[in-house]
Amino acid sequence: MNDKTVNQKAWLLVLPVLALVAFSAVIPLMTVVNYSVQDTFGNNQFFPAGLEWFEELLASDRMWNALGRQVAFSAIILAIEVPLGVFIALNMPKRGAWASVCLVLMSLPLLIPWNVVGTIWQIFGRVDIGLLGATLAELGIDYNYTQDFYAAWATVIVMDVWHWTSLVALLGYAGLQSIPDAYYQAAKIDQASRWAVFRYIELPKMSGVLMIAILLRFMDSFMIYTEPFVVTGGGPGNDTTFLSIDLVKMALGQFDLGPAAAFSLMYFLVILLVSWVFYTVMTTMDAREGRK
Amino acid sequence: MAWMAWTTETAIFFGVIAALLATFTFLAIRFPETPRTGVLGIETTRGDRLFITLLGSAFINLAWLALSGAPQPWALAICLVYAAAVFRWV
Structure with missing residues (x-):
C-alpha cells in the first residue's frame, strides 16, 4: 500500500474542481446559512431573526412528519429493491445472447427521465384511462392514488421499484461476473448447497457493489422529488409530501426563505451524516478486504 | 456580496x-501523523476527528434548541466537552 511516492504538488490539479465546487455549492450553501437566521419580504431586504426559524421548525409537526414519511419511503424501497435486485442478478443468464438481451431490457427504465417516469405512472394508474387503474377497477379493487393513502403510497413505491431495481440488479450482476469459476468448482467438490454458495461465495463477493447500490439508492430516494410530485403532487393531503416536496412548497410556494433555509440546512445535515456513515463503512470494509 | x-x-x-x-x-x-483506531473501530486522522466534531456539534446544537429551552451558548459548552472526547478517544 505504502510504496506509492507522495507528491503534494498533485493538489494543484484539484484546484479547478475546488473553484467550481466553491462557485456551485459552497457559496450558495453559505448564502443559505445567511438566509436561515434572517427574515425577508423580498426585494433583497433582510431582518435579523436569530435562531427563530430553527426553533419554530423543530417544534412544529410539519418537518418531523415529512422526515418520518421520507425515512419510511427510503426504508421500504431499500427493503424491496435490494433483495429483489440481488434475486434478479442471481437469475440472469451469465453469458450468451440472452445475457445481452437481459442487460438491455434491464437498463431501459434507468434511461427514462424522472418526470417521464412520473407521467407514465400518473396515466398508467388512472382509473378512467390507465391500464393499471382500469384493470384494478374492473377487478373490483378500490384503487385511487389521488384520494387513498395506501393507493398513493403503493403507487410511488411500485414506481420507484420499477425505475430503480435494475440499478441494484446490474451492480449485483457485475459483482457476480467477477467471481472466478474456481470458487464454484470448489463449492461443487464440497457438495455445497445452493444457499451455502450464495451465503459464502456470492454474497461476500457482491457486498462491495451492494454497499454502493444501497448508498446510491438511499441517497436518491431520500432526495426524491420529481416522481411523487408528478404522480401525487404530495397528496392526498400531505400523505406523500416527502422532504424535498415540502421544502419546495416552503421555499417557492410560500416564499418563506428563512424557514426554508433552516429546513434545508437540517436536511443537509442528515444527508451529510448518513453519507459519512456509508463512506466510513465502505472504506473500512475495503481496508479489511485489503488486509486479507 | x-x-x-x-x-x-x-x-x-x-x-x-x-x-x-x-x-x-x-x-x-x-x-x-499516522491514522489511529479509536472507540468507533475506524481509522481516524485529526481531520476526520474535526469533521466528526463539527457534524456532531451541529446535531448537539439542534437538540439543545429543540429540547432544553435554555440559552443557546450552553450548547457550545457541551460541544467543547464533546470535541475533547472525540479528540481523546475516537
Missing part, C-alpha cells in the same frame, strides 16, 4: 470554520 445577505454572526461562524480548516491543514503539513 450584498446578495449573500451576510450577518455578523454568520460571518464569525464561517470565519471560525475557515480558521479551523487552515489550522488543521497547517498542522497536517507541519506535524504529519
Whole structure:
C-alpha cells in the first residue's frame, strides 16, 4: 500500500474542481446559512431573526412528519429493491445472447427521465384511462392514488421499484461476473448447497457493489422529488409530501426563505451524516478486504 | 456580496470554520501523523476527528434548541466537552 511516492504538488490539479465546487455549492450553501437566521419580504431586504426559524421548525409537526414519511419511503424501497435486485442478478443468464438481451431490457427504465417516469405512472394508474387503474377497477379493487393513502403510497413505491431495481440488479450482476469459476468448482467438490454458495461465495463477493447500490439508492430516494410530485403532487393531503416536496412548497410556494433555509440546512445535515456513515463503512470494509 | 445577505454572526461562524480548516491543514503539513483506531473501530486522522466534531456539534446544537429551552451558548459548552472526547478517544 505504502510504496506509492507522495507528491503534494498533485493538489494543484484539484484546484479547478475546488473553484467550481466553491462557485456551485459552497457559496450558495453559505448564502443559505445567511438566509436561515434572517427574515425577508423580498426585494433583497433582510431582518435579523436569530435562531427563530430553527426553533419554530423543530417544534412544529410539519418537518418531523415529512422526515418520518421520507425515512419510511427510503426504508421500504431499500427493503424491496435490494433483495429483489440481488434475486434478479442471481437469475440472469451469465453469458450468451440472452445475457445481452437481459442487460438491455434491464437498463431501459434507468434511461427514462424522472418526470417521464412520473407521467407514465400518473396515466398508467388512472382509473378512467390507465391500464393499471382500469384493470384494478374492473377487478373490483378500490384503487385511487389521488384520494387513498395506501393507493398513493403503493403507487410511488411500485414506481420507484420499477425505475430503480435494475440499478441494484446490474451492480449485483457485475459483482457476480467477477467471481472466478474456481470458487464454484470448489463449492461443487464440497457438495455445497445452493444457499451455502450464495451465503459464502456470492454474497461476500457482491457486498462491495451492494454497499454502493444501497448508498446510491438511499441517497436518491431520500432526495426524491420529481416522481411523487408528478404522480401525487404530495397528496392526498400531505400523505406523500416527502422532504424535498415540502421544502419546495416552503421555499417557492410560500416564499418563506428563512424557514426554508433552516429546513434545508437540517436536511443537509442528515444527508451529510448518513453519507459519512456509508463512506466510513465502505472504506473500512475495503481496508479489511485489503488486509486479507 | 450584498446578495449573500451576510450577518455578523454568520460571518464569525464561517470565519471560525475557515480558521479551523487552515489550522488543521497547517498542522497536517507541519506535524504529519499516522491514522489511529479509536472507540468507533475506524481509522481516524485529526481531520476526520474535526469533521466528526463539527457534524456532531451541529446535531448537539439542534437538540439543545429543540429540547432544553435554555440559552443557546450552553450548547457550545457541551460541544467543547464533546470535541475533547472525540479528540481523546475516537
